[in-house]
Amino acid sequence: MNFLEERILKDGIIKEGNVLKVDSFLNHQMDIDLFNEIGREFKKRFEGKEINKILTIEASGIGIACIAAQHFHVPVVFAKKSQSINLEGEMLVAEVESFTHKCKNNVIVAKKFLNPEDKVLIIDDFLANGCALQGLIQIVQSAGASVEGIGIVIEKGFQSGGRIIRNLGFQLESLAIIEKMNAADGSVVFREQ
Amino acid sequence: MNFLEERILKDGIIKEGNVLKVDSFLNHQMDIDLFNEIGREFKKRFEGKEINKILTIEASGIGIACIAAQHFHVPVVFAKKSQSINLEGEMLVAEVESFTHKCKNNVIVAKKFLNPEDKVLIIDDFLANGCALQGLIQIVQSAGASVEGIGIVIEKGFQSGGRIIRNLGFQLESLAIIEKMNAADGSVVFREQ
Numbered sequence: 001m002n003f004l005e006e007r008i009l010k011d012g013i014i015k016e017g018n019v020l021k022v023d024s025f026l027n028h029q030m031d032i033d034l035f036n037e038i039g040r041e042f043k044k045r046f047e048g049k050e051i052n053k054i055l056t057i058e059a060s061g062i063g064i065a066c067i068a069a070q071h072f073h074v075p076v077v078f079a080k081k082s083q084s085i086n087l088e089g090e091m092l093v094a095e096v097e098s099f100t101h102k103c104k105n106n107v108i109v110a111k112k113f114l115n116p117e118d119k120v121l122i123i124d125d126f127l128a129n130g131c132a133l134q135g136l137i138q139i140v141q142s143a144g145a146s147v148e149g150i151g152i153v154i155e156k157g158f159q160s161g162g163r164i165i166r167n168l169g170f171q172l173e174s175l176a177i178i179e180k181m182n183a184a185d186g187s188v189v190f191r192e193q
Numbered sequence: 194m195n196f197l198e199e200r201i202l203k204d205g206i207i208k209e210g211n212v213l214k215v216d217s218f219l220n221h222q223m224d225i226d227l228f229n230e231i232g233r234e235f236k237k238r239f240e241g242k243e244i245n246k247i248l249t250i251e252a253s254g255i256g257i258a259c260i261a262a263q264h265f266h267v268p269v270v271f272a273k274k275s276q277s278i279n280l281e282g283e284m285l286v287a288e289v290e291s292f293t294h295k296c297k298n299n300v301i302v303a304k305k306f307l308n309p310e311d312k313v314l315i316i317d318d319f320l321a322n323g324c325a326l327q328g329l330i331q332i333v334q335s336a337g338a339s340v341e342g343i344g345i346v347i348e349k350g351f352q353s354g355g356r357i358i359r360n361l362g363f364q365l366e367s368l369a370i371i372e373k374m375n376a377a378d379g380s381v382v383f384r385e386q
Contacts, residue, residue: 024305030259032269058255059255059271059273062255063258066223066255067260069223074225075222075224077223110221112217113221
C-alpha cells in the first residue's frame with residue numbers, strides 16, 4: 001500500500017452513492033507535504049518523458065498541479081470552467097459533464113498558452129467517468145500539442161473513465177485506484193499496481 | 194521596484210476599464226518560480242506572526258496559496274464559490290460580489306476546517322473593491338479564529354478595498370499596489386512601499 005492509499009484509509013470518508021470525501025487533505029483543506037509526495041511520485045512515473053507544461057482544471061486540480069510542477073520545473077496552465085470578461089482572444093473550448101455538479105460546463109484555455117510544440121502532462125485530482133479529462137485531452141490536441149502523460153491522484157476504477165483513456169493509448173498514472181468501496185462498513189479496496 | 198512590479202511591467206497588459214491582464218504568469222498560466230518568490234516575500238512580511246493555516250479562495254488564489262504555504266509549513270484551505278453535493282455538514286457562508294464576473298456568489302468553507310484556535314493568513318491574487326476579501330475575513334471571524342494577516346499579490350490602489358481593510362486594523366500586505374494605469378499608453382504607476 002502506498003502513502004496515498006494509506007492516507008485515504010486514514011482520513012477518507014465513504015458516503016452513499018460512491019462518494020469518497022477527501023476534503024480534509026486533498027480538495028478543500030490541502031496537505032502541502034502530501035502534495036509534494038504526490039509530485040515526486042508523478043515525476044518518477046513519468047521519468048524520461050520530455051514535459052514542458054502541466055495542464056490542469058479549476059479548482060481542485062490547481063494546488064496539486066502547482067506543487068507537482070516544482071518537480072518538473074515547468075509552468076502550469078489551468079483550464080477555466082466559465083467564460084470571464086478577463087478571457088479574451090482566441091480560446092480553445094471543450095464541453096464536459098460534471099459528475100459532482102450534475103451539469104455541463106465549457107472548459108476553456110486561451111489559445112496562446114498551448115502551442116504545437118508543447119509536450120503536456122495533464123494533472124487532476126479525480127478520475128471517474130473521464131469527461132473532464134477527455135475535454136482536457138481534446139483541448140491539448142486542438143492546439144496541435146501532444147499529451148505526454150496523465151497524472152491522476154484518485155481514480156474510481158469501477159467507473160469507465162480510466163479504461164477508456166488507457167484504451168486510447170495514453171500513459172495514465174493514477175496513484176490510487178479504487179476497485180470498490182462500501183459506505184456501510186467504510187471499507188475500500190484498491191487495485192494492485 | 195520589486196520583482197513583481199518588474200514582471201507586471203514586462204508581461205502585464207492593460208485594457209480599457211482598469212483591467213490588468215496578468216494571465217501569462219499569475220492567473221491562467223502560472224509561473225511557479227515567481228510564486229515561490231511571492232511566497233518568500235509573504236513569509237518575510239509576516240515574520241514573527243504565529244500562523245497555522247492559510248485561507249484562500251478558488252480558483253486563482255489556490256496556486257499562490259499552496260506555493261506560499263511551503264514557506265510557512267501550514268495547510269491551505271480554499272473557500273468555494275458554489276454549493277457542491279460533496280460539501281456537507283456545517284458550513285461557514287458569506288455573500289460576496291465579484292467585480293470580474295459582475296455577480297453575487299456565496300463563499301463557503303466547511304466549519305470543521307476553521308477552529309477558534311486557528312491563526313489565519315488570508316492570501317489572494319487580486320484586491321480591488323475588497324468584497325471577496327471581506328467575505329473571507331467574515332468567515333474566519335465567524336469561526337472564532339483570528340486573521341493574523343492578509344497577503345495580496347496585486348492591489349488596485351485606486352479602488353477602495355485596501356483602504357477599507359487597513360482602516361479595520363488588519364495587516365494587509367500587497368506586493369504590488371497600482372496607483373494608476375493607462376490603457377492608451379500602457380503605463381503603470383506603482384505606490385512607493
